[in-house]
Amino acid sequence: MKRKHLLGLKDITAEEIEEILDTAAEMKKLLNQNVKKTPHLQGKNITTLFYENSTRTRVSFETAAKIMGANTFNISASSSSVQKGETLIDTGKTLEALLTDVVIIRHNKSGAAQHLSKNVRNMSVVNGGDGMNEHPTQALLDMLTMKEKFGSFKGLKVVIAGDVKHSRVARSNIWGLNKMGAEVTLAAPATLMPMEVESMGVKATNDLDSVLEGANVVMGLRVQLERQQAGLFPSIAEYHKYYGLTPARINRADPDAIVMHPGPINRGLELSSETADGESSYILEQVTNGVAVRMAVLFLLSRR
Ligand code: CP
Numbered sequence: 001m002k003r004k005h006l007l008g009l010k011d012i013t014a015e016e017i018e019e020i021l022d023t024a025a026e027m028k029k030l031l032n033q034n035v036k037k038t039p040h041l042q043g044k045n046i047t048t049l050f051y052e053n054s055t056r057t058r059v060s061f062e063t064a065a066k067i068m069g070a071n072t073f074n075i076s077a078s079s080s081s082v083q084k085g086e087t088l089i090d091t092g093k094t095l096e097a098l099l100t101d102v103v104i105i106r107h108n109k110s111g112a113a114q115h116l117s118k119n120v121r122n123m124s125v126v127n128g129g130d131g132m133n134e135h136p137t138q139a140l141l142d143m144l145t146m147k148e149k150f151g152s153f154k155g156l157k158v159v160i161a162g163d164v165k166h167s168r169v170a171r172s173n174i175w176g177l178n179k180m181g182a183e184v185t186l187a188a189p190a191t192l193m194p195m196e197v198e199s200m201g202v203k204a205t206n207d208l209d210s211v212l213e214g215a216n217v218v219m220g221l222r223v224q225l226e227r228q229q230a231g232l233f234p235s236i237a238e239y240h241k242y243y244g245l246t247p248a249r250i251n252r253a254d255p256d257a258i259v260m261h262p263g264p265i266n267r268g269l270e271l272s273s274e275t276a277d278g279e280s281s282y283i284l285e286q287v288t289n290g291v292a293v294r295m296a297v298l299f300l301l302s303r304r
Helices: 014-031 056-067 088-097 112-117 136-150 168-180 195-200 236-243 283-302
Strands: 045-050 071-076 102-107 124-130 157-161 183-187 203-205 217-220 258-260
Touching: 014 056, 014 136, 014 168, 014 283, 045 056, 045 088, 056 071, 056 102, 056 124, 056 136, 056 283, 088 102, 088 112, 102 112, 102 283, 112 124, 124 136, 124 283, 136 168, 136 258, 136 283, 157 168, 168 183, 258 283
Parallel strands: 045 071, 045 102, 102 124, 157 183, 157 217, 183 203, 217 258
Antiparallel strands: none
């Protein structure tokens, strides 16, 4: 991989995705050892710059960088000079002047990572989630989880259910899985289905139950209450009735199907506790794979 930034999966090739996943699989071997340390990023400075809350993405990038010997720094917009009015570009240029090699940015505005990447000279920019646009490393860790379980993406039936409209995770998975040959179906209420769905190369339905048969992966999405106006569905009970991932619903999928969710989960809304904690749940495997994928991304971008 020769690119300087990782901004999304819409604009990268299947070969690049394959290289990231193969590298992540190698990195994962290290995570299973007693001593989790490699010098791949020794002497590099890695900074997370988060304008939105995060547990998994921020901590797994920091863990990945630390395992590989980098110096790590975490900036939360709420406790930084952003609060004094500093712009994103001025903050980015300041981080570059502070010798940051790679910055991971999370921002509530779609396009923020790309905007930053166009305004820095040497620093690599990784999109840690921008508005409703993309969350590429989440989709890559989802894809690593699927590849470990099923070996290949060709013909893999993936159902993505819930609040697709507001989900950057769904968009990155759609772009990535399509490129790798999976069959993606979106299931969402009409009010939570994106307008552009027809141009995304996926099937779409409002009837989740009608598309579960034969599904290999059933991915629930967090209902993003912070990004939607009131009234996009009648009530939590009604949403759970039609789109909640319950054991009865998962039993309709392939007997070997796995349940995935990017987290954080809303128990009783997107999925029941029985499903979240059940044998087919791969939610915590996803979290661990996030470290391996982020090690791979940091390594591949830093080696240019
Ligand atoms: N999946 C995800 O992005 O989780 P966090 O918001 O905790 O980083």
